[in-house]
Amino acid sequence: MNIFVSYSPADSDLVAAIVSVLSANNRALACCDSDTIRAPGGAHGDLRSVIAESDVVLVFWCHHSFTSYDVRKEADLAIEQGKDVVPLLLDDAPLPRKLASRRCIDVRDRARAMHESSPEQRQPKDMAVNTEVDRLIATDLSRQYEDLVIMSLAREIETELASRFGPQ
Numbered sequence: 001m002n003i004f005v006s007y008s009p010a011d012s013d014l015v016a017a018i019v020s021v022l023s024a025n026n027r028a029l030a031c032c033d034s035d036t037i038r039a040p041g042g043a044h045g046d047l048r049s050v051i052a053e054s055d056v057v058l059v060f061w062c063h064h065s066f067t068s069y070d071v072r073k074e075a076d077l078a079i080e081q082g083k084d085v086v087p088l089l090l091d092d093a094p095l096p097r098k099l100a101s102r103r104c105i106d107v108r109d110r111a112r113a114m115h116e117s118s119p120e121q122r123q124p125k126d127m128a129v130n131t132e133v134d135r136l137i138a139t140d141l142s143r144q145y146e147d148l149v150i151m152s153l154a155r156e157i158e159t160e161l162a163s164r165f166g167p168q
Contacts, residue, residue, distance in 0.1 A: 001165065004054035004083075006074040008064035011090070014114055015060050017146075021154035048077060056165060057083050058157070059099065062090035062115060075099055084165065088157065090115045105160050107153050114146060 003022075007015045051057060057078035065071040078085045079098050087095060087104045090111045095104075 002054045004051050004057045006057060006071050007060035008068045008071055010064040011060055017150045018154050021150055051078050052081055057085045059085060059087045060090060061087045063093040066093040105157060110149055110152060
């Protein structure tokens, strides 16, 4: 399955970790790094054709992508081309109308430990959770914990995509 991955550069670390696990678990999975296409000297003009070659467009959605012109443009191009567009919710940022009608993969609860929400979305309860997460990250188990969360997120994405689109 050829998946185009759209995300804000601010989420590169989290997205790269998830894509790495997805790729390792599924040899048929081919991911396109949208940052490579956006980079100066990159294949920016080829964006339309790269999306056309993909089977699915996975949009990592959060407050960073909400303000990203490139993420919105990539999602719009995919919708125009009739692609299966799957928003992956990282926080409570509102989806644009075109994406809101799509079936989402909601990983907000588990991604919260590694993805910082926007200041206006933080609540006292979230601050307590973040404080506890910070304490855990300071321990020797922090790397293992992050790896497990990444693997869990990747497995959920794989399962959801397989249920929607079947094996390729």
